[in-house]
Amino acid sequence: MQYLEKLFGLTGKTAIVTGGGRGIGQVIAHGFARAGAEVVILSRSGAQETVDKILRDGGKAYDLKADVTDEKQVDTVLAEIEKRSGKVDILFNNAGICIHKDTLNASIAEWREVIDINLTGEYIMARAVGRMMIEKEIRGNIINMASMSGTIVNIPQWQASYNASKAGVIHLTKSLAMEWAGYGIRVNSLSPGYIATPMSADVEQELKDAWTPLMPTHEMGDPEALVPAVLYLASPAATYTTGSDVLVDGAYTCF
Numbered sequence: 221m222q223y224l225e226k227l228f229g230l231t232g233k234t235a236i237v238t239g240g241g242r243g244i245g246q247v248i249a250h251g252f253a254r255a256g257a258e259v260v261i262l263s264r265s266g267a268q269e270t271v272d273k274i275l276r277d278g279g280k281a282y283d284l285k286a287d288v289t290d291e292k293q294v295d296t297v298l299a300e301i302e303k304r305s306g307k308v309d310i311l312f313n314n315a316g317i318c319i320h321k322d323t324l325n326a327s328i329a330e331w332r333e334v335i336d337i338n339l340t341g342e343y344i345m346a347r348a349v350g351r352m353m354i355e356k357e358i359r360g361n362i363i364n365m366a367s368m369s370g371t372i373v374n375i376p377q378w379q380a381s382y383n384a385s386k387a388g389v390i391h392l393t394k395s396l397a398m399e400w401a402g403y404g405i406r407v408n409s410l411s412p413g414y415i416a417t418p419m420s421a422d423v424e425q426e427l428k429d430a431w432t433p434l435m436p437t438h439e440m441g442d443p444e445a446l447v448p449a450v451l452y453l454a455s456p457a458a459t460y461t462t463g464s465d466v467l468v469d470g471a472y473t474c475f
């Protein structure tokens with residue numbers, strides 16, 4: 221147990237999870253807390269449910285409101301986190317949206333909204349947290365939420381803005397990993413396949429029925445199945461893992 225604790229334990233660490241009010245972010249926030257971290261959940265409208273869940277289990281957590289596309293709001297919450305927690309060791313850059321629309325019918329406003337949240341939002345968060353880590357000489361790490369859609373083109377729905385945003389996240393991750401390796405800051409991305417969350421639940425049944433035969437496992441992943449991969453990336457066990465994209469997709473991208 222001591223061996224595993226040394227490799228994967230997050231006691232004494234402070235971890236930010238963006239978009240942690242529900243879905244994958246909520247489950248990862250809980251996972252970080254169970255591994256010993258104090259968790260700060262950032263969301264646009266509050267994340268009381270996630271905080272309560274963690275506190276009920278004896279963990280440490282609080283939530284702050286911020287839109288990840290708004291640089292000023294991000295700087296304000298980071299200053300607040302610095303006051304309350306002293307530092308940030310881990311960022312799980314998770315907030316994101318998806319719009320299913322073919323390119324000829326999608327508006328430029330819709331393209332911009334997806335790129336703004338999924339790519340620019342992750343850039344704003346990573347930059348602000350990276351700056352704090354460098355100033356405080358913290359050898360922390362950042363996990364950017366990508367997707368298998370950053371590597372393949374999903375069918376039958378069209379979602380060029382989402383796919384492009386996630387491909388951007390994978391290369392942003394590699395770029396930051398190179399830029400900050402000298403500071404001891406690791407930057408990796410996570411690329412899940414279809415995961416059962418409110419985001420995927422919102423899609424029409426016809427589409428879900430079309431996805432099932434395309435999934436080698438014939439079922440969506442449980443968000444809990446992502447927790448061990450994220451804990452690995454966030455933990456001392458991953459000391460030499462940086463610039464990597466970790467696919468957890470039930471073999472979807474194998475064909």
Ligand SMILES: NC(=O)c1ccc[n+]([C@@H]2O[C@H](COP(=O)([O-])OP(=O)(O)OC[C@H]3O[C@@H](n4cnc5c(N)ncnc54)[C@H](O)[C@@H]3O)[C@@H](O)[C@H]2O)c1
Pocket residue numbers: 238239240241242243244245262263264286287288289314315316317318337341365366367368411412413414415416417418419420
């Ligand atoms: N569910 C899947 O199948 C799947 C697969 C691969 C990747 N992902 C990615 O995982 C992440 C989480 O997805 P999910 O399925 O849990 O979706 P979700 O819709 O349940 O959660 C997304 C969260 O992000 C928040 N958010 C959106 N815009 C924001 C903004 N501007 N500022 C702050 N918070 C904002 C939402 O309020 C929500 O809480 C997303 O980046 C998504 O692209 C999801």
